[in-house]
Amino acid sequence: xxxxxFAGVIISDFNISNLGGYLSNDPESPLIEAVLAPYGQVxxxxxxxxxxxxxxxxxxxxxxxxPEGVIDSFQxxxxxxxxxxxxxxxxxxxxxxxxxxxxxxxxxxxxxxxxTPAYHRGLGMLDMKTGEGVANTLLRMNLRLAxxxxxxxxxxxxxANRWTSLTGKNSANPKLWYMGKIAFANGVFQEATRxxxxxxxxxxxxARKLLLxxxxxxxxxxxxxxxxxxxxxxxxxxxxxxxxxxxxSELKSLSNRGILLGIVSKNExxxxxxxxxKHPEMxxxxxxxxxxxxxxxxxxxxxxxxxxxxxxxxxxxxxLDDNPVERARVREALPEVLVPEIxxxxxxxxxxxxxxxxxxxxxxxxxxxxxxxxxxEERTRKDLHQQAGSLDKWLKSLEMRVRVAELNEINLQRTSxxxxxxxxxxxxxxxxxxxxxxxxxxxxxxxxxxFRVSDKFGDSGxxxxxxxxxxxKTGKIVDFILSCRVIGRKIEETxxxxxxxxxxxxxxxxxxxxYLPTQKNxxxxxxxxxxxxxxxxxxxxxxxxxxxxxxxxxxxxxxxDNSPGESNDQSDDEN
Amino acid sequence: MSVNEKVVDAVxxxxxxxxxxxxxxxxIEKSLDTPLTGEKxxxxxxxxxxxxxxxxxxxxxxxxxxxxxxxxxxxxxMEATFQTIGTLVxxxxxxxxxxx
Numbered sequence: 315x316x317x318x319x320f321a322g323v324i325i326s327d328f329n330i331s332n333l334g335g336y337l338s339n340d341p342e343s344p345l346i347e348a349v350l351a352p353y354g355q356v357x358x359x360x361x362x363x364x365x366x367x368x369x370x371x372x373x374x375x376x377x378x379x380x381p382e383g384v385i386d387s388f389q390x391x392x393x394x395x396x397x398x399x400x401x402x403x404x405x406x407x408x409x410x411x412x413x414x415x416x417x418x419x420x421x422x423x424x425x426x427x428x429x430t431p432a433y434h435r436g437l438g439m440l441d442m443k444t445g446e447g448v449a450n451t452l453l454r455m456n457l458r459l460a461x462x463x464x465x466x467x468x469x470x471x472x473x474a475n476r477w478t479s480l481t482g483k484n485s486a487n488p489k490l491w492y493m494g495k496i497a498f499a500n501g502v503f504q505e506a507t508r509x510x511x512x513x514x515x516x517x518x519x520x521a522r523k524l525l526l527x528x529x530x531x532x533x534x535x536x537x538x539x540x541x542x543x544x545x546x547x548x549x550x551x552x553x554x555x556x557x558x559x560x561x562x563s564e565l566k567s568l569s570n571r572g573i574l575l576g577i578v579s580k581n582e583x584x585x586x587x588x589x590x591x592k593h594p595e596m597x598x599x600x601x602x603x604x605x606x607x608x609x610x611x612x613x614x615x616x617x618x619x620x621x622x623x624x625x626x627x628x629x630x631x632x633x634l635d636d637n638p639v640e641r642a643r644v645r646e647a648l649p650e651v652l653v654p655e656i657x658x659x660x661x662x663x664x665x666x667x668x669x670x671x672x673x674x675x676x677x678x679x680x681x682x683x684x685x686x687x688x689x690x691e692e693r694t695r696k697d698l699h700q701q702a703g704s705l706d707k708w709l710k711s712l713e714m715r716v717r718v719a720e721l722n723e724i725n726l727q728r729t730s731x732x733x734x735x736x737x738x739x740x741x742x743x744x745x746x747x748x749x750x751x752x753x754x755x756x757x758x759x760x761x762x763x764x765f766r767v768s769d770k771f772g773d774s775g776x777x778x779x780x781x782x783x784x785x786x787k788t789g790k791i792v793d794f795i796l797s798c799r800v801i802g803r804k805i806e807e808t809x810x811x812x813x814x815x816x817x818x819x820x821x822x823x824x825x826x827x828x829y830l831p832t833q834k835n836x837x838x839x840x841x842x843x844x845x846x847x848x849x850x851x852x853x854x855x856x857x858x859x860x861x862x863x864x865x866x867x868x869x870x871x872x873x874x875d876n877s878p879g880e881s882n883d884q885s886d887d888e889n
Numbered sequence: 890m891s892v893n894e895k896v897v898d899a900v901x902x903x904x905x906x907x908x909x910x911x912x913x914x915x916x917i918e919k920s921l922d923t924p925l926t927g928e929k930x931x932x933x934x935x936x937x938x939x940x941x942x943x944x945x946x947x948x949x950x951x952x953x954x955x956x957x958x959x960x961x962x963x964x965x966x967m968e969a970t971f972q973t974i975g976t977l978v979x980x981x982x983x984x985x986x987x988x989x
Contacts, residue, residue: 329935336909
């Protein structure tokens with residue numbers, strides 16, 4: 315698995331070299347090279363882009379301050395001096411204006427929320443009083459911070475309160491402060507490191523998407539093949555049974571936000587599915603799973619087959635199994651699959667699940683929320699394919715519709731998500747924030763088109779991106795991206811047809827595409843090799859525009875207003 | 890396990906904690922002979938502070954005793970105490986025994 319390296323600038327009003335050390339030396343992906351901004355120089359570092367710390371072109375910044383270090387009114391609150399909450403929030407607004415000055419220097423900016431040491435009781439029973447209490451003021455300050463920054467996806471607020479809670483009563487040792495101006499204990503910096511790395515993985519498109527589960531003693535207590543579904547420990551007035559129900563409920567929550575669930579179990583399929591269908595306390599039913607392999611075969615083999623069937627990569631997968639032997643087997647055979655050490659005690663399953671960071675994502679789109687439904691619809695399509703026989707016959711039976719739209723405010727989030735998460739059918743594997751994408755598309759001679767695919771079974775959503783940069787008489791295809799969900803239905807050819815039609819309409823001579831190889835995007839190379847483009851040296855492809863490019867017959871093509879091209883443009887010329 | 894062994898374990902746990910922040914070349918050895926101060930000091934000053942405070946916390950967790958090391962760091966008569974991991978362990982073990 316590739317282990318990318320990110321350069322980060324760490325800015326703070328306290329001594330943060332311990333965080334720098336953890337970030338730079340933690341072996342978990344991604345690797346980080348952390349540069350510390352001059353200690354206690356928060357404002358100069360934010361306002362002066364020519365300081366040394368900015369010179370190595372960092373990918374991200376962490377700006378971690380103590381509330382009393384940057385908000386003067388908060389110091390007054392700590393001293394029980396009267397100050398209005400409006401004044402405090404005005405200062406927060408001013409601080410946010412400073413934070414926004416670094417926007418153009420880095421792709422991502424992480425801002426830990428403000429916390430006070432756990433040992434600080436504030437005003438006790440008065441502490442949640444508006445305009446008076448420390449805790450109340452801090453809540454409002456953090457909320458204002460969030461409100462000011464949430465419109466810009468470059469900024470990501472991280473919950474430092476969770477880090478201090480997890481670390482416990484020693485999260486801030488006054489001795490560290492007096493001796494080294496270190497505001498937090500190492501436990502807090504370790505949790506911060508974990509969350510920063512998780513965020514970077516999400517930004518880099520490496521969030522996990524598929525959770526595969528064993529059944530016996532993982533989803534329910536007992537062995538269904540031996541005990542029968544009626545005797546499983548699930549629900550009821552039993553602490554273990556209750557714990558399994560809560561675990562399933564939490565899995566369903568994951569599914570609700572777009573994580574796919576699947577089953578890999580050594581069982582008789584009929585018996586296992588009967589339990590899923592009939593047990594009254596099952597939270598998860600068949601339609602919550604996008605696929606399963608329930609048989610007596612090797613689990614690693616089953617996982618590989620199921621993942622291929624779902625058109626996903628192994629790097630998207632997490633596997634949970636109570637059996638350490640099965641876990642070890644999958645780790646050894648499929649090192650790209652994440653196989654966490656699930657606790658032995660079933661009552662800790664849910665606790666363990668909600669602590670996983672591998673599913674963290676930069677956004678949750680409408681497509682995410684409907685993802686399981688889309689995969690189940692895909693299963694129906696595949697069943698139809700088996701019945702239909704030939705590919706063309708099957709494609710025609712789908713009644714496919716492709717809708718082309720320019721990048722706009724409504725589809726920006728989903729387009730950015732697709733750009734940053736797609737690995738296989740991706741020509742250049744560019745990664746950009748929403749702001750960067752918007753700015754690129756707005757440039758003269760640039761065009762970014764999105765493709766929305768649906769058929770008689772349902773709407774697959776916005777699943778394709780094609781971006782074009784005109785240089786003289788050449789149209790350069792910069793991004794050619796298609797979600798694995800819809801690969802192989804000639805959407806690829808439809809996208810090329812749209813690009814060619816547009817290129818014709820603006821009088822270009824040729825289209826070119828440069829394939830940038832990664833470990834995962836060979837499918838894109840294979841498509842272009844068979845697409846009708848001519849392959850030149852160094853993975854360059856070219857299409858001369860003295861001819862048209864047919865739209866696949868089975869596709870009904872439409873354009874949103876202001877999108878280039880014409881609907882149902884089919885000509886008799888050859889591809 | 891003797892008091893001395895528990896102190897060694899606690900101090901080595903503090904070494905593990907500090908080592909996580911250090912590169913491979915900077916990591917210090919879990920050995921009683923590892924120098925902490927002086928010309929051959931293995932840790933630069935801020936890491937040394939972190940190590941000492943971590944050692945206090947680990948000793949409290951493992952032995953249930955609060956021992957103040959950080960406040961003694963600057964005292965000249967304590968220079969020998971912080972020379973190596975071994976001298977630190979000896980100091981703490983003696984202090985705990987005399988409190989029994």
